[in-house]
Amino acid sequence: MKRSLRAVLVWMVFVATAGSHPGSGIAVDAQGRVFIAAGAHIVRFDTNGQSQVIVSDPRNEKFFQLHHIRRAPDGGMVTASDRGDGIWRFTSEGKLSRFYPPPNEDRALRVGSGGDPFEVDAEGSVYAINSGQFRFTQIFRISPRGRISFVAGGAWGHGDGTGAQAKFADVHGGSLAMGPDGVLYLTDDRLYLRKISRDGVVTTVAGGAPGGFADGQGQQARFDNPMGLAVERNGNIFVADSGNHRVRKLTQDGLVSTVAGSGARGGMDGPAQTASFTEPTGVAIGPDDNLYVLEVEKLRVRKISPEGIVTTIGRAALGPATR
Numbered sequence: 018m019k020r021s022l023r024a025v026l027v028w029m030v031f032v033a034t035a036g037s038h039p040g041s042g043i044a045v046d047a048q049g050r051v052f053i054a055a056g057a058h059i060v061r062f063d064t065n066g067q068s069q070v071i072v073s074d075p076r077n078e079k080f081f082q083l084h085h086i087r088r089a090p091d092g093g094m095v096t097a098s099d100r101g102d103g104i105w106r107f108t109s110e111g112k113l114s115r116f117y118p119p120p121n122e123d124r125a126l127r128v129g130s131g132g133d134p135f136e137v138d139a140e141g142s143v144y145a146i147n148s149g150q151f152r153f154t155q156i157f158r159i160s161p162r163g164r165i166s167f168v169a170g171g172a173w174g175h176g177d178g179t180g181a182q183a184k185f186a187d188v189h190g191g192s193l194a195m196g197p198d199g200v201l202y203l204t205d206d207r208l209y210l211r212k213i214s215r216d217g218v219v220t221t222v223a224g225g226a227p228g229g230f231a232d233g234q235g236q237q238a239r240f241d242n243p244m245g246l247a248v249e250r251n252g253n254i255f256v257a258d259s260g261n262h263r264v265r266k267l268t269q270d271g272l273v274s275t276v277a278g279s280g281a282r283g284g285m286d287g288p289a290q291t292a293s294f295t296e297p298t299g300v301a302i303g304p305d306d307n308l309y310v311l312e313v314e315k316l317r318v319r320k321i322s323p324e325g326i327v328t329t330i331g332r333a334a335l336g337p338a339t340r
Contacts, residue, residue, distance in 0.1 A: 040084025040132055041192045041245035041257065043299035043311035043318070044094055050109060051301070051309050051318050054083040054096055055333060059107060062318055066331040071111030079113065080105065084132040085192070089116065090141045097129025104128055104135070104143065117143055117159070126157060126165055136193040136201065144168065144193055144201060154185035156193075156201075156213065168201070169217050175206060175226075183219035185211070192299075194246035194254070202254060207242045210256065210267060223273050230261045230280065238273035240265070245299035245311065255308060257297040264297060264310055264321065276308070277321050284317065284329065292327035294319065 042054025051062040052071075057080070059072035074080055080098030089095050089106060095116045097104045104117040118124040126145060128135050133146040141161040148154040155170035167180070174184035191204030201213040202222075209224040224240045231239040241260025248254050255276065256265040263278030276289060283293030297319075299311035308321040309330070316333035 039244075039296075039298045039313045040190065041134070041299035041311070042084055042086040042096065042313075043245065043301045043309060044086040044088060045301045045303040045309055046094070046109060047092060047304055048109075049303055049305060051303075051330065052086055052094055052109075053299070053311050053313070053316075053318060053333065054086050055313060055316055056082050058333075059083065059086075059096065059111065060316075060333040061109060061111075062330055062333075068331055068334050070333070071109070072107055072113065082132070084190070085129065085134055087135065087137050089137055090139055095137060097135055099129065099132055101127030101130030101133075104137075118163070122163070124159070124163055124165075126159060128159075131189060133189055134191055134193040134203070136195050138195050138199070144195075146188055146193075148185075148188070149173075150187070154188060156185075156203075169213050169219050175209065175221075177211075177220050179219070180217045183213075185219075191244055192246040194248050196248045196252055196254075197250055198252065202246055202248065204243045204246065204256075207260075208240060210240070210243065210246075210254070222271060223267050228260070230258075230263070232265075232274050234273070235271040238265075238267075245297070245301075247300040247302050247308070249302060255300045255302070257300045257310065259296045259298055262294045262296060264294070264300060264308070277310075277325070277327055284312075284315065286319075286328050287326070289321060289325040289327055 049064050057074045061071045062068045082099035083096045106114045106116040128145040136144040143159040156168040158166045169183050171181040176184035186206035194202045199215045205211050208228045223238050225236045228241045229239040243256045244259045245257035252269045254267040258265045264276045266276045278294050281293045285293040295312050297310045298313045301309045310319040318330040
């Protein structure tokens with residue numbers, strides 16, 4: 018009875034920490050295993066759908082809540098602490114090591130503060146957010162040697178432009194995602210998809226105010242709290258449109274379409290247009306071109322096949338965790 022009660026209590030804490038502060042943390046490795054971030058935990062889903070907690074730090078000894086998972090240059094996985102004090106590399110078995118800042122180093126720019134998104138490029142540079150609510154939002158690049166350089170952003174708001182002339186608003190809880198050409202994409206203010214070219218030019222590629230739901234060309238399309246982003250090899254972008262309970266796609270020519278989801282809140286599997294989701298927050302592309310979707314409120318992972326069939330991989334279950 019005591020063990021059963023303890024398991025229930027731990028599960029309640031697990032759900033509370035995951036759902037109270039959602040993130041877009043989902044990634045797939047070369048073997049097709051899925052990893053999700055939920056509160057103080059990293060959960061691995063094997064290809065047979067079985068799940069296991071591989072990283073757990075409920076006492077906040079190393080980090081406080083995890084929201085995002087990105088791929089490291091060597092194909093490994095990294096995740097950032099909510100405190101902004103470090104990025105952790107983790108293996109498929111849950112072994113942790115420091116990715117940023119390097120061991121025994123202390124650097125000024127914080128990464129992942131409060132659940133802000135981050136990205137890591139092919140050279141190992143980290144892209145991070147520096148913001149003050151209703152005052153400013155900036156994006157910086159940190160080289161592997163620790164050199165910090167300004168990318169884009171200035172005063173709080175919405176405006177395209179180059180460098181500091183561009184304006185971003187609330188990017189908290191959304192995503193940063195690097196395309197194969199080095200272009201950086203991000204969600205902004207729960208309404209827009211923006212991009213930053215390699216030379217710092219910021220443009221709005223899709224979405225507009227007020228928010229809502231509409232497929233269409235570029236800024237004629239509408240989103241409701243877009244969160245997770247995943248970029249295909251051809252540059253097309255998948256979007257977890259959380260408020261609309263849908264997965265959307267933005268093509269390189271600016272057309273937004275619905276990939277899956279009827280718009281109803283739920284968990285129905287089946288053909289893409291009749292399947293239902295519950296506030297999807299993250300998307301990731303697998304080695305088999307399947308698209309994996311995180312519903313962090315349900316601690317559930319779904320799969321969308323290239324043929325447009327939605328299936329449920331599984332829900333996170335507690336198990337022995339390594340740290």
